[in-house]
Amino acid sequence: MNNTIIEIAAEEFHDAALKLRNEKQMDFLECMTGMDWGERLGVIYHLESTATGERMVVKTSTERENPELDSVADIWKAAELNEREIYDFFGIIFLNHPDMRRLYLRNDWVGHPLRKDDDPNDDRNPLRMSNEITIDTTHLVELNPDGTFKEQENVIFEDREYVVNIGPQHPATHGVLRFRVSLEGENMKKIDVNCGYIHRGIEKMSESMTYQQILALTDRLDYLAAHHNRHALCMCVEKAMGIEVSERVQYIRTIMDELQRIDSHLLFYSALCMDLGGLTPFFYGFRDREKILDIFEETCGGRLIMNYNTIGGVQADIHPNLVKRIKEFIPYMRGIIHEYHDIFTGNIIAQQRMKGVGILSREDAISFGATGGTGRASGWACDVRKRRPYALYDKLDFKEIIYTEGDCFARYMVRMDEIMESMKILEQLIDNIPEGNYQEKTKPIIKVPEGTYYTAVEASRGEFGVFLESNGEKYPYRLHFRSTGLPLVSTVDTIARGGKIADLIAIGGTLDYVVPDIDR
Known part of the structure; x- marks a missing residue:
């Protein structure tokens, strides 16, 4: 369906999203898509109410230099990994996100691949055969009332915690998926999922x-x-x-x-x-x-x-x-x-x-x-x-x-x-x-309407x-x-x-x- 998109200013977005969740009962964040529109970067959100079946599409955007948006991970839990994906590929920092790390790429990767101006041949990204350093501390970025930012340290695993790896080479992870699991005896205290072991790049390849x-x-x-x-x-x-x-x-x-x-x-x-x-x-x-x-x-x-x-x-x-x-x-x-x-x-x-x-x-x-x-x-x-x-x-x-x-x-x-x-x-x-055509005639090169x-x-x-x-x-x-x-x-x-x-x-x-x- 060709959806009508409602645009909301970045500074008003979190309050508007909370209102949609509470008043319009938009409790299902169906899809979240990072975008590069040239001068501005942004996100498109597909929302649905499981109570009424009503659906909405909203978007917000930020300047290309130092792009920042408010996190909605406190409103929809689905946003937590989706925002990490968008940060990874577009470089948008989500304020008040509890864990603003890359989700797929190495922590030492330079650049953000789904930006239109990203250089895939950047010399700062050689083929590294070494394991990446695991990051156990991230920074929660908060906005002060005067417009400045303060960073608060967020520790994923303390030094004294006993952390084991399940995967990426483990048959029960059903593919190259890595769980870092903090254990107390046999009991699991916390699990950190690391998805970045395949890098198919299908969305990027599709653009060409x-x-x-x-x-x-x-x-x-x-x-x-x-x-x-x-x-x-x-x-x-x-x-x-x-x-x-x-x-x-x-x-x-x-x-x-x-x-x-x-x-x-x-x-x-x-x-x-x-x-x-x-x-x-x-x-x-x-x-x-x-x-x-x-x-x-x-x-x-x-x-x-x-x-x-x-x-x-x-x-x-x-x-x-x-x-x-x-x-x-x-x-x-x-x-x-x-x-x-x-x-x-x-x-x-x-x-x-x-x-x-x-x-x-x-x-x-x-x-x-x-x-x-x-x-x-x-x-x-x-x-x-x-x-x-x-x-x-x-x-x-x-x-x-x-x-x-x-x-x-x-x-x-x-x-x-x-x-x-x-x-x-x-x-x-x-x-x-029934009888009929199994293929309609289409042009060799298809151009989808804007x-x-x-x-x-x-x-x-x-x-x-x-x-x-x-x-x-x-x-x-x-x-x-x-x-x-x-x-x-x-x-x-x-x-x-x-x-x-x-x-x-x-x-x-x-x-x-x-x-x-x-x-x-």
């Missing part, structure tokens, strides 16, 4: 690529939601350009999205069981996931990176075997999923490791923006397919799976139940795929959003992806504190983040 070229990058974000990611970007560009895809394409995209969801949840089950010591159920999940990958391979040519959705349709029509194979898979999966529950769900060890562990309240889920299975396990009805239906979801009969316990077991059960709902969706679609656009889909791990600002050229002026995983890892310190170190494994497994989606 055409829209068709950018599509190749989306599958590589959350690679267990490849169809969803690409669907979101295609929809964003199609809406901006007024391209109407055929009903056949809508059917195909919805079918692929739901197959992708089952694929992802089966891998979630396998990885979680392995993390908690279950080897046999690990093989169950991989055995049945292979059947979906075979279906993908026949039509898309790929099993993980599918390259299937295109602007205006899909890359190729469905394989003649697709309908038959899906119709065979549904009764097979329905008939065998009881084995998953028999061997793991009802297991006393699994239940003790998950029940009552890592509890995330509904209020915190919303404040952190932890969508997907994590939010729904805490009682938050956050499914984009229901909130803002796209493709064929407004014509389908399916339940939004919601639990209220907010613990690891609830997060596990949401995804297991969603496998059944996805099969129910597939059943409604598979015999009714404006700002935001589109979201319900990906495997929650809301995946695409923010696009276009100045009418063949390249996007700014393209930002709302990560599904960043809000999930931002919850870890809150929900793991006070738990045992072993609980961190169950918590990480049931949050189900994928690291390349975080470190975009």
